[in-house]
Amino acid sequence: MPELPEVETVTRDLRGELVGRRFISAWVNEPGVLRFPGADAFIGALPGRSVTTVERRGKYIVCRLDGDEELVIHLGMTGHLRVMGGGVEVVKHTHLRAGLDDGRELRFDDARRFGRVMLGSRSVLEERRVLPALGVEPLSDDFAPEILDRLMRRTTRTVKAALLDQSGIAGLGNIYVDEACHLAGIRPTRRANRLTRRERLALHAAIRSVLAKAVANRGTTVDDYRDLWDARGSHQEELQVYGRGGEPCLRCGAVLRRRVVAGRTTVYCASCQR
Numbered sequence: 099m100p101e102l103p104e105v106e107t108v109t110r111d112l113r114g115e116l117v118g119r120r121f122i123s124a125w126v127n128e129p130g131v132l133r134f135p136g137a138d139a140f141i142g143a144l145p146g147r148s149v150t151t152v153e154r155r156g157k158y159i160v161c162r163l164d165g166d167e168e169l170v171i172h173l174g175m176t177g178h179l180r181v182m183g184g185g186v187e188v189v190k191h192t193h194l195r196a197g198l199d200d201g202r203e204l205r206f207d208d209a210r211r212f213g214r215v216m217l218g219s220r221s222v223l224e225e226r227r228v229l230p231a232l233g234v235e236p237l238s239d240d241f242a243p244e245i246l247d248r249l250m251r252r253t254t255r256t257v258k259a260a261l262l263d264q265s266g267i268a269g270l271g272n273i274y275v276d277e278a279c280h281l282a283g284i285r286p287t288r289r290a291n292r293l294t295r296r297e298r299l300a301l302h303a304a305i306r307s308v309l310a311k312a313v314a315n316r317g318t319t320v321d322d323y324r325d326l327w328d329a330r331g332s333h334q335e336e337l338q339v340y341g342r343g344g345e346p347c348l349r350c351g352a353v354l355r356r357r358v359v360a361g362r363t364t365v366y367c368a369s370c371q372r
């Protein structure tokens with residue numbers, strides 16, 4: 099599932115293609131992909147609107163349009179965005195297409211249909227609860243060590259569950275939580291409020307380091323993730339624990355353990371991670 103680095107990569111790619119362009123048409127093949135508004139309203143509202151900025155917020159791609167509205171896309175588990183010539187053959191599971199004023203189209207395909215698209219002003223999307231409240235951006239200056247201190251100290255949940263909670267830190271998912279915990283030497287099964295100050299500092303640094311490196315590598319492709327040009331990321335070559343349960347720890351050689359924590363398959367080294 100695309101997490102912060104993958105969504106950031108697609109967002110940057112998209113920014114170069116969409117900013118300054120105007121939508122001239124819209125087709126909806128699968129109305130279920132639209133969280134808000136319905137298909138008819140969407141098709142009526144998008145054409146004529148220009149894109150002013152494209153930003154990432156958590157795992158959401160936010161295209162701000164002229165007038166107060168935003169086109170917001172979540173890639174779900176298997177969603178892909180593409181920009182291509184309008185004449186290019188449409189791939190299977192293409193749920194949405196939007197024509198641009200340069201003759202190309204923005205297309206969204208999603209085999210497993212966990213992705214979602216919405217269009218509206220930020221206040222309406224939040225009021226309707228189609229856009230959830232999101233926590234701090236972990237690569238921003240706002241994510242000071244004290245923010246992580248507060249988030250960890252106030253909960254008895256596991257470190258894994260606390261880091262997956264999008265209302266605390268926005269954008270982390272299964273891959274980068276496991277990778278950050280390994281880098282910090284902390285077992286994801288620990289109670290968050292039992293971490294020491296030193297451990298919280300290590301975790302804060304590890305989260306930023308792992309995410310920054312993965313963004314530089316244009317994300318991790320272990321299954322369906324592709325960028326705007328259908329290319330794979332390369333961070334899968336750097337993974338230390340994710341997807342490596344039963345294999346040796348690359349740091350100490352111990353066999354990596356696999357356990358379900360917070361409902362997610364979790365891999366850690368019982369020797370390096372305390």
Ligand SMILES: [Zn+2]
Nearest residue numbers: 347350367370
């Ligand atoms: Zn180890």
